[in-house]
Amino acid sequence: MTKTFRIGGIHPPESKLSAGQGIIPLGIPARVVVPMWQHIGTPANPLVQKGTRVKVGTLLGEAAGFISAGVHSPVSGTVEKIDTVIDASGYKRPAIHIEVEGDEWEENIDHSIAIVRNCTLTPEQIIRKIATAGIVGMGGATFPTHVKLSLSPPLATCAEILIINAVECEPYLTADHALMLSKGEEILIGISLLMQAVKVRRAVIGIEKNKPDAINLLSELIKRFEGIEVIPLKVQYPQGGEKQLIDAVLRRQIKSGALPISVGAVVQNIGTAFAVYEAVQKNKPLIERIVTVTGKTLAKPSNFRVRIGTPVVALIEAAGGLPKDTGKIIGGGPMMGKALISTDVPVTKGTSGILLLTRKESVRQEESNCIRCAKCINACPMGLNPTLLSTAAEFTQWEMAEKNYIVDCIECGSCSYTCPAARPLLDHIRQGKNKVMGIIRARKATNV
Amino acid sequence: MIVTATLSLGMIGAVGATLLYVVSKKFEVEEDPRIELVLEALPSANCGGCGYAGCGGFAAACVGVKTLDGLLCPVGGKAVMEKIGGILGIAGLSEGVEPLVAVVRCGGERNVRSKTNTYNGVQQCSIVSGLYGGETRCTFGCLGYGDCAEACSFGAIVVNSETGLAEVDEERCTACGACVKVCPKGIIELRKKGPKNRRVIIPCSNEEKGATCRKVCGRACIGCGRCAKECRFEAIVVDNNLARIDHTKCKLCRKCVEVCPQGIIREINFPARKKEDTKEAESLRA
Numbered sequence: 001m002t003k004t005f006r007i008g009g010i011h012p013p014e015s016k017l018s019a020g021q022g023i024i025p026l027g028i029p030a031r032v033v034v035p036m037w038q039h040i041g042t043p044a045n046p047l048v049q050k051g052t053r054v055k056v057g058t059l060l061g062e063a064a065g066f067i068s069a070g071v072h073s074p075v076s077g078t079v080e081k082i083d084t085v086i087d088a089s090g091y092k093r094p095a096i097h098i099e100v101e102g103d104e105w106e107e108n109i110d111h112s113i114a115i116v117r118n119c120t121l122t123p124e125q126i127i128r129k130i131a132t133a134g135i136v137g138m139g140g141a142t143f144p145t146h147v148k149l150s151l152s153p154p155l156a157t158c159a160e161i162l163i164i165n166a167v168e169c170e171p172y173l174t175a176d177h178a179l180m181l182s183k184g185e186e187i188l189i190g191i192s193l194l195m196q197a198v199k200v201r202r203a204v205i206g207i208e209k210n211k212p213d214a215i216n217l218l219s220e221l222i223k224r225f226e227g228i229e230v231i232p233l234k235v236q237y238p239q240g241g242e243k244q245l246i247d248a249v250l251r252r253q254i255k256s257g258a259l260p261i262s263v264g265a266v267v268q269n270i271g272t273a274f275a276v277y278e279a280v281q282k283n284k285p286l287i288e289r290i291v292t293v294t295g296k297t298l299a300k301p302s303n304f305r306v307r308i309g310t311p312v313v314a315l316i317e318a319a320g321g322l323p324k325d326t327g328k329i330i331g332g333g334p335m336m337g338k339a340l341i342s343t344d345v346p347v348t349k350g351t352s353g354i355l356l357l358t359r360k361e362s363v364r365q366e367e368s369n370c371i372r373c374a375k376c377i378n379a380c381p382m383g384l385n386p387t388l389l390s391t392a393a394e395f396t397q398w399e400m401a402e403k404n405y406i407v408d409c410i411e412c413g414s415c416s417y418t419c420p421a422a423r424p425l426l427d428h429i430r431q432g433k434n435k436v437m438g439i440i441r442a443r444k445a446t447n448v
Numbered sequence: 449m450i451v452t453a454t455l456s457l458g459m460i461g462a463v464g465a466t467l468l469y470v471v472s473k474k475f476e477v478e479e480d481p482r483i484e485l486v487l488e489a490l491p492s493a494n495c496g497g498c499g500y501a502g503c504g505g506f507a508a509a510c511v512g513v514k515t516l517d518g519l520l521c522p523v524g525g526k527a528v529m530e531k532i533g534g535i536l537g538i539a540g541l542s543e544g545v546e547p548l549v550a551v552v553r554c555g556g557e558r559n560v561r562s563k564t565n566t567y568n569g570v571q572q573c574s575i576v577s578g579l580y581g582g583e584t585r586c587t588f589g590c591l592g593y594g595d596c597a598e599a600c601s602f603g604a605i606v607v608n609s610e611t612g613l614a615e616v617d618e619e620r621c622t623a624c625g626a627c628v629k630v631c632p633k634g635i636i637e638l639r640k641k642g643p644k645n646r647r648v649i650i651p652c653s654n655e656e657k658g659a660t661c662r663k664v665c666g667r668a669c670i671g672c673g674r675c676a677k678e679c680r681f682e683a684i685v686v687d688n689n690l691a692r693i694d695h696t697k698c699k700l701c702r703k704c705v706e707v708c709p710q711g712i713i714r715e716i717n718f719p720a721r722k723k724e725d726t727k728e729a730e731s732l733r734a
Contacts, residue, residue: 090580091587092656341565341580364568427570431578 002209004234005244006251008381010414011236012335014210017294018174018301023182025305026318028100032075032309033085034060035095038348039136040143041067046096052079057106057285060096063131069144069349070134071096072285074307076104087348088331090341098309108283115185116281119193126197126280133279134349135286138271139165139240140332142350145272149197159266162195162203163249166218166270167233167240169208170333173353175290176270178303180207180214183274184221190277191228198266204229205270206249208239237335238412242267244381256408271352286349291315295356297323306347312354313343327359335413365422376415376425382408386415390425393432398439401432407440409433482535483507489531490521495601497522497624511536522548523602523622548623548638550605550616554590555651555712557611560666561586577632585664588633588654590614596627596636618645639695645717646700648693650675652712655688667712675704675713 037043044061048054054073061071077100085095105111121129131146168176180187195203205222207215209232222228231249238244243254245267252263260267268276271289278284287308294301299320306315312329316322322343330337331345333353376386384405392401406429415425486507494502498521500509510519510532521528525547561584567576573595581587592612596605604620605627607613614627618641628636635653650669654661658670671689683697684704693704705713 086581092581338579339565424570427575431572431575434578 002232002234003248004236005239005247005381007247007383008379008414009236009238009244010379010417012171012417014235015171015294015296016174016177016210017172017296017298018292018303019177019211020181020213021174021178021302023178023290023303023305024318026307026310026315028075028103028307029310029314031077031080031097031099032307033095033097033311033344033346034071034074034309035085035087035093035346035348036061036071037087037093038071038142038308038350039069040141041065041069041147043094044068044071044134046082046094048079048082048096050079050081053077054079054098055104055106056111056287057109059285063134063144067144067147069136069146070132070285072134072287073098074287074309075100077101085346086342086344088338088340088345088351090338095346109285110282111284115189117189119189119196119280121196121280123197123199126193126276129280129283130197130276133275133283133285135272135275135279136349137269138275138289138349138352139269140336140350140352142348145268145276148268149194149266158264159198159200159261160202160264161250161266162191162198162200163245163260163265163267164191164203164205164270164273165240165242165245165267166205166207166211166214167245168211169235169237169239170335170337170353171237172294172355173292173333174294175292175303175352177211177214178292179271179274179290180211181217184217186277187270187274188218188221188225188228189281190273190275192225193276193280194266194268194273195227200266202227202229204231204249206231206233206239206245208233208235210235238381238410238414241381241410241412243410256405289347289349289351291347291351292353293319293356294353295323295326295358296361297325297358298356299323308348309346311344311346312340315347315354316343316356323356323358325358325360326356327362328357330355330357335417336411364424367423368421370423371421373420375418375420379414379418381412381414382410384409386425386429387423389432390415390423390428393428393435396435398432398436402436402439406433406436480511482511485535486510486532489524489528489535491523491528493523493601493622493624495523495622495624495626497622497626514538522624525622547641549618549621549641549645549647550623550625550627550636551639551647551649551651552590552596552605552614552616553635553637553649553651553653554588554613554633555667555714556584556586556589556665557613557667561589561664574630574632586654586661586668588635588656589652589665590635591633595630595632599626599630601626642695642700642717647695647716648698648700648702648705649714649716650684650691650693650712651714652690655690657689661689662710668710669712670710672709674707674709678703678707 042065045064046061048060055076058073060073063070077098080097080099082096084092087093127146127149135145136142191203215232219230233248242260246265275286291306292303293315302319329340331340380386389406409429413426490503492503498506500506563583564585567583571593573591573593576591582591590613592607594607596614602620604617605614608615623638652669654668661668669691671686673686675691676684676686681697681699683694684691702715705715
């Protein structure tokens, strides 16, 4: 039987409309807006001023603090202003507006398609190069990769396996799938580099079975590499969650509050592996990414290679224009993505997809009373009791919420998806989780 | 049979009673009887506005001090504090504690702040603000889902369905601060109720640059600083493109109201101005 994770999970319609479409490079827009806060942690510190001339790959903002990542210019041109922009968070955040002139790259960047295979760098040098390139987790969580790779050295030494997340369990999204088909070898080189960086001999790539072509291609390519294995997985959401993927491929469960390293695993996204290849072998910082633009009424669902900072509207235009009955534009996938409030929102390092929902699809069903069917409990991949947590949060019973492990929620939305009463379970749980995390932080602060 | 049962049960009862008596005497906690009296004098709203956990906590705190300085039940106000002073035989309300009132620092009514998107999720400010900036383009202003109204034990704050803004009923407001704590936008503040309940407020919290916030709301403070220049008492400070009145310094001269180019500074409970005054104000504004 094909492997998958053992607790909960759902299987929404896959709707991978843009599968097998290949990657279309999108033209550089006339101006880009590069947010300084594209990652988890502290926003980057702007280094340029109004009027500064920049090239592709010029550092625009430096990492500020331990958990942070640098931001590079995705285009060449002149800095128009340092202002704000409404990004996918729905709030205005500091951003650098650049007027594009030509396409001139920094000299040390190799942007040819020639594959560079050999690497003689030490693990520390690799991690330093990853940090310099401003790479973050490309699956959507955007945690700075160099921090994840170098997390507490005594712990990092006990890593025994690298797990590559090529699951792409979100319905609709095909960006990783397309990347695997077109950049298979580069990805595998990236994986080898990551293995060197965390000093492990073994890596497994978890891919869901709805991507047979990618499984075949990578299975063929890994013969030339040492220690890499491809594991086909049953299609099940949210298999791309770190803890779920580890359970699926290793059959190991992580304790509440612990990190994957506690079971000897380091998990990286396949898009991150490719970005690592480009950063280490070609000196190319993270300035572009693959974005799926999709939707049932969209003329041409596609996968684009897009420069960071391109407004979402340019992608939608390239995919055939905004359909008339669009009710909602979502940044990311339908399960964990977030509605955008404007089409001027720029593409960031974490934008895996743009999904257009019709008016009918985007309206929430009217909620009714809980009928105690326990579907949410069966669906929860963390083994939590969503209906209890949601009620506890709604009625501000923070102690009860904490006791029932609200902070372990990964916000995958499986509970809300399965609820036949259309209860907004995740809305309340997410709020409660934030609240309880705040309470725990405050408690720790007073105890110290 | 009956005799044995009666005797044995009686014995058990007697032994139990003695034991209970001894234990209760030994572990007796002496409670100041005045706490009970003070508690009776308090309004039992248990709102926590005094800073203590409910009225019980406040009563215990009152009994434990030598003077009531700094202690105030915002619900009961001066009258209750004097009563407590009487019970405890110490001075009543200290001078300088003035009644406060909650003020919502947003004037972006629905007709001046256009809606740019529709939200159909859970109608709760804390959840909406966790998701995004809200249905209008002003990410600072009142969301209008009424978390404050929900938190108020006195029915003193409600969301006006016409304007979409939270409004405070100053008669009912006890300045307990529950709404201040719960507002995720942090736009409710407690300030002096003022002599004859008169006060001047700037109902805006938008910290964006003037040109930007003028686009998102017709009642926005653009941070021009004319009010601050006009104020002779240095009661107005412009910080982050937003003017704020320090209510402890404001002398209610209302000069700022006249010069505000946006016309957003509000005077509350003042008698209507003479015609000349308003004319002058209008000409200044133009």
